[in-house]
Amino acid sequence: MTLACRRRAPVLDPAPATANEWTTWQGLSSVLPELATGTTGVCVVGTAGLVGLLPSGDGLLMWWFDVHQPLEGSPAAALAERFAGYGALVEQLLENIRDEDLESFRHVTHHVPDQWGHGGATLLGDAAHAFPPTQAQGANQALEDAWLLSRALRVAPADVPRALRRYEALRARRVRRVSRRAVSERTNKPLPAPVRVLARIIPPRLVGEAYVAQLRGVSSILDYETV
Ligand SMILES: Cc1cc2nc3c(=O)[nH]c(=O)nc-3n(C[C@H](O)[C@H](O)[C@H](O)COP(=O)(O)OP(=O)(O)OC[C@H]3O[C@@H](n4cnc5c(N)ncnc54)[C@H](O)[C@@H]3O)c2cc1C
Structure with missing residues (x-):
């Protein structure tokens, strides 16, 4: 995404995309085998944000946490704390996540003008x-x-x-x-x-x-x- 934004500069205004206070923490791993090998995804929404669980083939589950405000300290521990009470599936997922499984993506937005070139x-x-x-x-x-x-x-x-x-x-x-x-x-x-x-x-x-x-x-x- 960053590279694509840089390519925007010579064509459009050089203003970078602005970030808001939300971040997606995402990973792909062999957890929750029953869900991972099925065809149904699950989303759980609550006051801490959204958790998504999506079967991705080869027994892998893609999962993500959309969180408001940055996490402090170990991201895996911070997620476990914030998303406690999100139900058995999320609890089981959180027990199996380590910091190195997590990648974060800040939520950014461009102003979209009528003319792009x-x-x-x-x-x-x-x-x-x-x-x-x-x-x-x-x-x-x-x-x-x-x-x-x-x-x-x-x-x-x-x-x-x-x-x-x-x-x-x-x-x-x-x-x-x-x-x-x-x-x-x-x-x-x-x-x-x-x-x-x-x-x-x-x-x-x-x-x-x-x-x-x-x-x-x-x-x-x-x-x-x-x-
Ligand atoms: C956490 C997350 C979840 C998402 N979930 C969804 C979803 O569920 N559904 C959905 O539709 N979208 C989703 N998206 C958005 C989706 O990933 C992007 O909108 C999409 O990838 C944009 O495609 P693109 O081709 O415009 O840009 P990119 O995917 O960024 O592709 C641009 C490519 O150009 C390359 N590049 C840049 N500059 C140069 C250069 N100078 N020379 C050569 N190569 C260059 C880059 O390396 C990159 O490979 C999600 C994004 C994030 C971050």
Whole structure:
């Protein structure tokens, strides 16, 4: 991510991405074999932040902790303290984590302008619009950029700068939506009580439809955007 940000400087403003107070502590190891060999992921959210557990093949489990404020001292010990009470799975995971298993990623955000380039130069992916990983959309939005960029160049090969500005403007309005949601870090926080009640009474089909509608709003592909 840092390298991609540096490549942004000659094309866009040199302002670095700004970090907020959240960090992802992440690792991949052979723990919780029943979960690791299955096909279901688990997320647990509480006042300390979010824990994610995801089967990753070959008996490995990817796990991460999204935490607010830096950890002090041994990160493994600090996580064990903060995430005590997150249930049996998380407890078992924490018992098996050592400091050397952990890698940390600060959550950073770029300002996303309408224009990401000049003349025949443009950007895509994190170089244009890094944001916190909380919406699981960083790589997805980079792929969306690549899809629309290739279409823009195919449609207007004779006027590349114009095609690039059109690509940037179309992608920027969608990326900004994801970026705003990601920056809110709302997936790392417990749901407010009224939303918890709604979540229990709304039929799962409607929840699914709302989620797809939200994805459409950030996707040039699902909306089949024309250049
Ligand atoms: C903890 C964490 C969890 C995430 N989870 C998700 C998720 O669940 N879903 C999701 O969609 N996204 C997720 N993301 C975001 C995703 O990883 C990024 O958005 C995505 O990797 C961006 O892709 P990119 O190609 O734009 O940039 P990068 O992946 O940073 O690729 C840029 C590449 O260019 C190389 N490079 C840079 N400068 C040069 C140079 N001068 N010469 C040659 N090579 C160079 C770099 O080494 C790098 O390999 C997560 C990110 C983090 C940190």
